[in-house]
Amino acid sequence: MSVPLLYRLEHLEQYVTTPTRLDRTLDLCFGNIPGVYVSKPRPPLGRSDHNVILLLPKYRQKLKTEDIQTKTIQVWNDDSVDALRGCKEITDWEIFFQSCEGDLNLLTDSISSYLSFCVDAVIPTQQVKLYPNNKPWVTKDLKQCLNNKKVAFLQGDKHRVKQYNSELRRKTRLAKLHYKNKVEEKFTTGNAREAWQGLNTMMGRAQKPALIQCSDPATFAEQLNIYYSRFDRTHTQNDWTLTSSSSITVDKRKVTSILGRINPHKASGPDRLRGKVLRECSVQLGDVITQLFQHLLDSSFVPRMWTYRCRRNLTPGR
Incomplete structure (x- = not known):
């Protein structure tokens, strides 16, 4: 027995x-x-x-998990881009050149600030939540199906649990297939950067940690600023000038062509203008940027904001 x-x-x-x-x-x-x-x-x-x-x-664990992050993103679609282009088309750019009265520092800052203001006023924003345990192929519909299955299980309805289980398997298979096709499309179109990001996400590879670890990033960045700008402390002139004996003429067509080829994923410059703005509105901004650069070249002048912010915007780990 x-x-x-x-x-x-x-x-x-x-x-x-x-x-x-x-x-x-x-x-x-x-x-x-x-x-x-x-x-x-x-x-x-x-x-x-x-x-x-x-x-x-039963005991309370001290789990070290990441919190849910709330991020505000800009929604770039055809309607918002058309509205931004229309805002640039109806702008009278001559007012900026007349009101600045030859002050190129004020002119550059005014145009850059106005472009940033137009983006903030026209492009809509949306808040999204980033969950640390979310898979890239998990969609909102898939989450809703999973929640319905849990509710049916708690209610003791076995028939509904079986139905939701079958639906969940089908939607999971389709979501993974859609994400796989999305990553493969990046390779076929030559977008290797986003393609490798998708592969790293699918494989669960974490991003490389910052090479520089510091307890106070703001203090460390200020120390770097002081170190790299030590040669400029004896320079008493606030404005930087260039000397050139040859005259340069800026072509509007070439400026528009260069703006249209800007990589929108690159970081913004000292003027904090995103490359996506310059690329999408290349036709509307070609004239004003041509005039601005022509004034700067004729005066052999570099705006203060392009030199000062380059020395101040030092961030550890980047």
Whole structure:
């Protein structure tokens, strides 16, 4: 006559106390420390006929997990780009040149500030939540299907759990296929940067940590600023001038062509204008940027904001 395992291990405690199939407890988990875990049922995986048991420790754990991040992004679509282009087309750029009265520093700062103001006023924004455990192919519809399955399981409706389980497998397969095709499309179109980002995300490769680790980034950045600008401390002239004996003529068509080829993923310059703005509005900004650069070249002048901010915008780890 065989003796049940529970009686042979009477000095150990069975942690699984909830039924796994109907009213029977098939899963066994023993331990020599009583009252350590609490068992909770979860929906079955795939086509399994018994529930999954989740063992949670009764003591409070100090988990080091990332918090949910809320990020504000700009929504660039055809309507917002057309509105931004229209804002640039109706702008009277001659007012900037007349009101500055030959002050090229004020002229450059005014045009840059106005362009940034137009982007903030016209391009809509949206707040998104970034979850640290989200897979890139997990969509909003997939999350809703998973939540419906959990609700049906808690209500004890086995028929609905089976339906949602089948629907969840189908939607998961389609979501993964859609994401795979999206990554492959990046390779075929020559966008290697985003393609490798997608592959790293699929493989779970974390981003490389910053090479410079410091407790106070602001203080460290200021120390770098002081070190690299030590040669300019004796320079008493606030404005920088260039000397050139040959006259240079700026061509509007070439300026427009160069603006249209700007990589929108590159970092912005000292004027804080994004490359996407200059590229999308290359036709509308070709005239004013041509005039601005022509004034700067004729005066052999470099605006203060282009030199000062280059020395101040030092960020550790970048």
